[in-house]
Amino acid sequence: MASTQLTDEELFSELKHFGVTPGPVTESTRPVYLKKLKKLREEQQQRGSRPGKTRSSGAINSTSGGGNTAGSRPASHDVTHLSSSRRPGRKSSVLGFSSDESDAETPLKRKGLNHSSRADRSSGFPPQPKIRPTTPSVANKSQYGVTSKLNSNNSSPGPGGQRSVSLGWGVRARSSPEAEGRDYDESGDEDDYAGEIEKNSRSLNGCGASHLNTSKLAGDYSDSDEEEVGGLSVGDQQRDRLEPNVRRSHPKAEFTSHGVGRGSQTGGAARQVNPPESLNMVGNRRVEGEGDEVKRMDSDSSGGLRSHNVPRKSIYVSLAENHGGEAGKNNHVDGEDGAYRSSTSRFAIGLRPRFSNYSSLSQTYRGNHSNHTAPNHSYSQAVLKQKLSVPEDELLQQFKREEVASSGSFSAHYLSMFLLTAACLFFLLLGLMYLRMRGSGSSEVDGVIKSHPFGSDFDDTYNKEDKDLILKLLLNLHDHLAQVAGQHDCGDQQHPNRSLSIDEASTYLQTQNPEFEDLVLSSLEWIIRTGQDVGIRLTGQVADDPLTDVSEISRLESTHPKMPFSCRFRRAFLTVISRVILIAVVVGCVWSVVCYMKYRWRREEEETRQMYDMVQRIIDVLRSHSEACQENQDLQPYLPIPHVRDSLVQPQDRKKMKKIWERAVKFLSANESRIRKETQRIGGADFLVWRWIQPSLSCDKTSIPSKVWQGKAFPLDRRNSPPNSLTPCLKIRNMFDPVMEVGENWDLAIHEAILEKCNDNDGIVHIAVDKNSREGCVYVKCLSAEHSGRAFKALHGSWFDGKLVTVKYLRLDRYHQRFPQAQGCSTPLKASSLHVNTTSTMNTMPRLQHRGSANSSGFS
Amino acid sequence: MSSTSQKHKHFVAEPMGEKCVTTLPGIGAAHGKRLEEKGFGKAYDVLGQFLVLKRDEKLCRDWLKDICGANVKQQGKAYACLKEWCDASL
Numbered sequence: 028m029a030s031t032q033l034t035d036e037e038l039f040s041e042l043k044h045f046g047v048t049p050g051p052v053t054e055s056t057r058p059v060y061l062k063k064l065k066k067l068r069e070e071q072q073q074r075g076s077r078p079g080k081t082r083s084s085g086a087i088n089s090t091s092g093g094g095n096t097a098g099s100r101p102a103s104h105d106v107t108h109l110s111s112s113r114r115p116g117r118k119s120s121v122l123g124f125s126s127d128e129s130d131a132e133t134p135l136k137r138k139g140l141n142h143s144s145r146a147d148r149s150s151g152f153p154p155q156p157k158i159r160p161t162t163p164s165v166a167n168k169s170q171y172g173v174t175s176k177l178n179s180n181n182s183s184p185g186p187g188g189q190r191s192v193s194l195g196w197g198v199r200a201r202s203s204p205e206a207e208g209r210d211y212d213e214s215g216d217e218d219d220y221a222g223e224i225e226k227n228s229r230s231l232n233g234c235g236a237s238h239l240n241t242s243k244l245a246g247d248y249s250d251s252d253e254e255e256v257g258g259l260s261v262g263d264q265q266r267d268r269l270e271p272n273v274r275r276s277h278p279k280a281e282f283t284s285h286g287v288g289r290g291s292q293t294g295g296a297a298r299q300v301n302p303p304e305s306l307n308m309v310g311n312r313r314v315e316g317e318g319d320e321v322k323r324m325d326s327d328s329s330g331g332l333r334s335h336n337v338p339r340k341s342i343y344v345s346l347a348e349n350h351g352g353e354a355g356k357n358n359h360v361d362g363e364d365g366a367y368r369s370s371t372s373r374f375a376i377g378l379r380p381r382f383s384n385y386s387s388l389s390q391t392y393r394g395n396h397s398n399h400t401a402p403n404h405s406y407s408q409a410v411l412k413q414k415l416s417v418p419e420d421e422l423l424q425q426f427k428r429e430e431v432a433s434s435g436s437f438s439a440h441y442l443s444m445f446l447l448t449a450a451c452l453f454f455l456l457l458g459l460m461y462l463r464m465r466g467s468g469s470s471e472v473d474g475v476i477k478s479h480p481f482g483s484d485f486d487d488t489y490n491k492e493d494k495d496l497i498l499k500l501l502l503n504l505h506d507h508l509a510q511v512a513g514q515h516d517c518g519d520q521q522h523p524n525r526s527l528s529i530d531e532a533s534t535y536l537q538t539q540n541p542e543f544e545d546l547v548l549s550s551l552e553w554i555i556r557t558g559q560d561v562g563i564r565l566t567g568q569v570a571d572d573p574l575t576d577v578s579e580i581s582r583l584e585s586t587h588p589k590m591p592f593s594c595r596f597r598r599a600f601l602t603v604i605s606r607v608i609l610i611a612v613v614v615g616c617v618w619s620v621v622c623y624m625k626y627r628w629r630r631e632e633e634e635t636r637q638m639y640d641m642v643q644r645i646i647d648v649l650r651s652h653s654e655a656c657q658e659n660q661d662l663q664p665y666l667p668i669p670h671v672r673d674s675l676v677q678p679q680d681r682k683k684m685k686k687i688w689e690r691a692v693k694f695l696s697a698n699e700s701r702i703r704k705e706t707q708r709i710g711g712a713d714f715l716v717w718r719w720i721q722p723s724l725s726c727d728k729t730s731i732p733s734k735v736w737q738g739k740a741f742p743l744d745r746r747n748s749p750p751n752s753l754t755p756c757l758k759i760r761n762m763f764d765p766v767m768e769v770g771e772n773w774d775l776a777i778h779e780a781i782l783e784k785c786n787d788n789d790g791i792v793h794i795a796v797d798k799n800s801r802e803g804c805v806y807v808k809c810l811s812a813e814h815s816g817r818a819f820k821a822l823h824g825s826w827f828d829g830k831l832v833t834v835k836y837l838r839l840d841r842y843h844q845r846f847p848q849a850q851g852c853s854t855p856l857k858a859s860s861l862h863v864n865t866t867s868t869m870n871t872m873p874r875l876q877h878r879g880s881a882n883s884s885g886f887s
Numbered sequence: 888m889s890s891t892s893q894k895h896k897h898f899v900a901e902p903m904g905e906k907c908v909t910t911l912p913g914i915g916a917a918h919g920k921r922l923e924e925k926g927f928g929k930a931y932d933v934l935g936q937f938l939v940l941k942r943d944e945k946l947c948r949d950w951l952k953d954i955c956g957a958n959v960k961q962q963g964k965a966y967a968c969l970k971e972w973c974d975a976s977l
Contacts, residue, residue, distance in 0.1 A: 055926075744900075
């Protein structure tokens with residue numbers, strides 16, 4: 028070959044001539060480049076144009092792609108292929124903000140890989156160009172496990188070859204191949220159907236279904252089931268290989284099987300593509316059962332449906348689930364039923380993910396199954412009318428309407444309302460009855476008075492007529508008095524007195540019946556004689572005196588007033604209302620008292636905490652001052668109290684903190700032994716001063732490190748940090764312990780610490796300290812990924828405050844979800860110029876003295 | 888790659904230093920011997936070749952195949968490992 032005579036330079040130039048930029052041609056690279064040149068020349072001869080040279084990026088893809096075309100490929104390549112193809116579409120389910128979530132960097136690769144590997148297993152099978160019945164590619168089986176089950180019921184036609192067909196989309200790539208095989212074996216060929224074409228079309232459909240689904244699904248759902256997607260992609264690939272007579276088939280293989288089962292259908296292969304109306308399919312299915320023309324329609328529509336492009340996703344799952352549950356039940360050869368059910372569920376798949384809707388829908392269908400003919404028929408008719416061109420939305424609406432209508436009776440909402448109203452009515456009736464009973468209690472004595480409370484003497488004394496008269500008299504009297512009393516109680520002004528004088532009573536009784544006149548007194552005497560309450564109370568001139576004689580009676584009163592019903596009701600109502608109000612008022616008072624107490628208690632706590640905080644600060648200040656004094660003999664070893672206050676408390680807070688300050692001072696004088704209060708003359712004026720009188724302990728302050736950075740634990744390299752910064756948001760862990768934090772504004776101290784550590788990085792725009800997190804999390808947002816990368820390098824693995832700090836990246840959108848105020852931040856934060864160190868040694872003194880640094884100790 | 892092997896992780900995690908070429912994933916004892924005979928006894932030799940070929944995948948794979956008869960899978964592994972190492976450390 029000519030190439031062997033090429034020198035290195037010539038080889039180099041030849042390659043360049045072809046457009047390649049080769050690396051140096053050395054003895055080791057020479058053979059490689061020679062090969063390349065050879066290939067280029069061949070290609071050039073073949074086509075006169077050159078294939079893309081550098082396929083480095085797509086190398087893996089290409090290899091996997093090549094593998095695909097070659098036939099079944101090793102799973103690894105599939106994985107690669109799928110992962111690489113899927114990665115862009117996949118939303119890396121990165122992290123939220125909780126401490127349990129995984130890091131940002133790894134899921135991008137790992138999860139995708141894992142998922143794709145899972146899917147690959149299922150999809151690894153698919154790329155088999157044969158949909159032939161021979162070996163329903165295991166992949167198919169696994170892919171379409173569910174659907175196969177589903178299809179088992181329906182007339183999956185004839186030879187086992189149909190397996191692939193009935194598989195629809197591998198929504199659940201779960202069922203075992205054995206199960207599938209079983210199912211297939213079970214399903215007899217109940218229906219005849221014409222041969223090959225249908226088989227082919229069906230198988231096509233089976234594959235196509237998944238195929239189409241894949242293409243749509245992958246884009247749509249980042250969260251969708253990987254297996255599902257994988258399964259779909261499998262079908263996809265398969266479809267590609269199938270002959271073009273498949274039309275853009277629709278992932279409804281089972282439908283086709285149904286359709287086939289339905290009758291002689293020339294494999295609706297000749298349908299044109301229609302917009303996805305799974306609903307139509309449903310309708311078609313239903314129609315099937317109705318009759319011949321239905322069958323035809325069904326076959327037509329199923330054919331048409333087959334050509335549909337319905338990329339639906341989770342609906343499949345839900346329906347498949349629903350359906351799967353039924354699959355077991357559908358084993359009877361009544362293909363129709365099975366067909367309907369399965370078709371129903373499958374149809375629902377065609378629509379956008381409306382899980383709940385569809386499950387309820389399928390449930391509805393299931394429920395209606397027993398009498399499906401009528402409702403289904405009507406429904407299907409309605410559906411059919413829609414025709415295939417109905418846009419999806421209308422379809423959805425129809426579904427919604429349908430399902431609401433059909434499920435109204437089952438709706439829990441209605442049921443609960445009904446129960447509620449029933450209970451209310453019941454109680455209302457009960458109350459009314461009670462009231463009525465009370466009101467009419469006295470009317471028991473109606474009619475013939477058989478029983479009287481006067482004892483047997485009464486019977487002996489009088490004969491029957493007299494007895495009756497007396498009793499009637501008393502009854503009359505009783506009623507009258509009751510009426511009077513009732514009217515009086517109801518506010519009726521007719522009877523200003525509740526009771527009747529004896530004269531009035533006598534008059535009344537006489538008007539009732541002249542015969543009563545004689546017996547009035549004796550009957551009253553009997554009333555006195557009996558000790559029981561007969562409903563009439565007799566009172567004498569002096570109230571409350573027990574009467575012994577008839578002559579003492581002056582007034583009669585009823586003890587069972589009879590009131591009209593409305594009055595009774597009104598009184599009862601008023602009583603109830605007043606009682607309820609009273610109780611409410613009492614409860615309200617108690618509750619408000621409790622609230623107030625709690626508030627006060629909280630305030631107390633707060634103030635105490637602040638007081639202790641202040642005390643702590645004072646002590647720190649004094650101690651540091653005394654240390655400074657020891658080193659610098661020019662300073663006075665005491666500090667005026669007002670000066671300390673003014674240096675610790677901001678001017679705007681002084682008024683608020685006055686009380687706290689007072690308490691702190693008191694506390695110090697009472698409980699702090701290391702500080703002594705004395706009076707000193709400073710500059711001619713007397714001041715109360717504090718003097719620190721504890722000899723300084725050598726290691727006192729250094730025992731507990733305060734919020735300082737203390738160096739790096741490990742150098743950052745590839746192993747423990749992501750290769751490049753991924754997002755502009757960081758989550759920093761272990762910077763503090765919320766339980767141990769004391770003092771106010773320690774979170775600001777943390778802010779300062781971070782800013783100080785990254786002071787060379789002008790890109791931090793938002794910091795948030797999660798005060799309640801157990802792990803001591805701090806969230807940081809930077810201007811760009813580059814800034815965050817630098818911050819990462821600065822912070823990750825450093826020691827802060829005795830704790831090892833770790834950093835990881837967070838997703839920007841999640842960060843914004845959690846901290847919406849960070850969305851608008853774009854100005855880099857700067858550390859405040861002061862050193863954040865409460866127990867700094869030398870610095871506090873000059874700060875105290877120079878009021879200019881009023882924010883000493885970093886408290887802002 | 889569904890997941891990276893231990894070998895891969897080990898290699899990528901740290902500077903390769905004087906590691907033998909058999910520490911490369913995909914390169915076992917047999918391939919390693921052949922590489923050594925051709926003068927590529929250390930991992931950095933292979934890296935050097937890798938870089939000379941401008942890290943082009945096809946070329947690198949071809950070269951690996953030529954020099955030690957690595958199959959596609961092994962080539963893939965080795966290439967991926969070196970690529971990652973380069974991304975991390977170059």
